[in-house]
Every structure is written in C-alpha cells, then in structure tokens.
Amino acid sequence: MALTPLTCHACGGHAAVVRAAQTTCRYCGAAVPIPPEYLAAAQQLEQHEALRRAVEPKWRRLAKPTSSTLDWVAVAASFCLPPLASAVVAWFADPTPTPLVGVTLVTIPAIIPGALLSVWTFGSRATGLNLAAQLVAGPPERPGGDPSCRGCGAPLPASPGALAATCLYCRTDSLLTGSAARDASWQVSSRSRTLREALSVWRIRVLLLVMGSAGTAGLLLLLAGVLLVTYALSG
Numbered sequence: 001m002a003l004t005p006l007t008c009h010a011c012g013g014h015a016a017v018v019r020a021a022q023t024t025c026r027y028c029g030a031a032v033p034i035p036p037e038y039l040a041a042a043q044q045l046e047q048h049e050a051l052r053r054a055v056e057p058k059w060r061r062l063a064k065p066t067s068s069t070l071d072w073v074a075v076a077a078s079f080c081l082p083p084l085a086s087a088v089v090a091w092f093a094d095p096t097p098t099p100l101v102g103v104t105l106v107t108i109p110a111i112i113p114g115a116l117l118s119v120w121t122f123g124s125r126a127t128g129l130n131l132a133a134q135l136v137a138g139p140p141e142r143p144g145g146d147p148s149c150r151g152c153g154a155p156l157p158a159s160p161g162a163l164a165a166t167c168l169y170c171r172t173d174s175l176l177t178g179s180a181a182r183d184a185s186w187q188v189s190s191r192s193r194t195l196r197e198a199l200s201v202w203r204i205r206v207l208l209l210v211m212g213s214a215g216t217a218g219l220l221l222l223l224a225g226v227l228l229v230t231y232a233l234s235g
Ligand SMILES: [Zn+2]
Pocket: 008, 009, 010, 011, 012, 013, 025, 026, 027, 028, 029, 030
C-alpha cells in the first residue's frame, strides 16, 4: 500500500522522514517516531537519490547563467556590425558596390553573428529559467516548514545547500533553489519526474535552439544568394 505523508501526532503537521528512529516536528517541536515501513522506504530512496546526485553537477553547469558581458556583445554586434561592414566595404572596395550587392554580400552576412549570439544568450537563458521554474519545490505546508514536493505536496527534508530533493512518496525530484519555492503562483507543472529526465528535455531544447539559429542563418544567406543571382541575371 502506498504510504501517506507522515504527520505529527501532536499538531497534525507534515513531518519529514529521516533515516533515524525519530524526527522533530518543524512546527511544534514534538518528537515524531518514524514507523518501520517509512524507514524502509527511506532506505529504498537512496538509489533514486544517488541517480539524482549523479546528474546534479550537469544541471548546475547548464543552469549557470551566461554572463551579462555576452548580452552586451550580442546587442553591440547586432547594431554595429552591419553599418561598420558596409562602411568598410564602401571605403575600400573599388568600384563601390551597388546598394543591392552591398546589402546581399555585406549587410545581411554582417547581421548573422550578432543575431546568432542574441538568440543563443537570451534563448538559452529563457529555456533554463522556464525549465527550472517547472521543477521547483512547492511552498511549505505552513510557514517555517520544509518545502513540499512539486508532485504530491509531501514535505521534502531539506539539507542546507542542496540543489534538489527526491520525494519519499512519489519519487519526484524537486529543485530547492530559487525564489519560486516560496511562491506557489510560480509553479508550472512539468512532465519530467526526475532531474535526469528534465536534463534530457533541456538538452533537446538547447539542441533545437542551436538548429533553429543555424537554420535562420542559412535562410538569411540563401536570401542574400537569391537576391544576388536575381541581380546578376537581370544585369
Ligand atoms: Zn507537530
């Protein structure tokens, strides 16, 4: 039979299960004995926790925010490169290219680096924030309590500095970092039960982002090529 969240006999609040004979209620301080079946479940949880811990460093690496310098470089490249490239070509090219040739061979290609960098920096950050918001733990049942599982609402024993916790009852991983843990209105449901699954989703989204950016760059170059061929044929 599935276990129901352990409650304190004194105040009725949820009590987090620890691997010990008893725990202390976060709300009233009463000693709550841990029944054997909860202890057994806590032992079984260890392998799920080990799987989660194995992917946590990868998650931390992905979740590391891109530097704001990169944002400025992307914006500067988007606005400055096209006119700069056009000016350099107009200055050095002899004879000066016609406006159409200038746009197709200089301006459009010069847009690409800034545009790609912008898509990458802003897109990858938005993807990460969106996914992290979906995985974050729920608020405590009562003020001062442990954060709750995003899957079933059971309390998660929070260890200081931990990135995530695995629920004893439904084996869902919840992120313990971020302000969303204190605000239920932030919560967005996720289909990924574990951090490992969420990491795969993240990788696929980043891959799609890269493919989309490369596709956009390809389309821009194709457009430039078509304009140029049209011009050459008409001339
Ligand atoms: Zn209590």
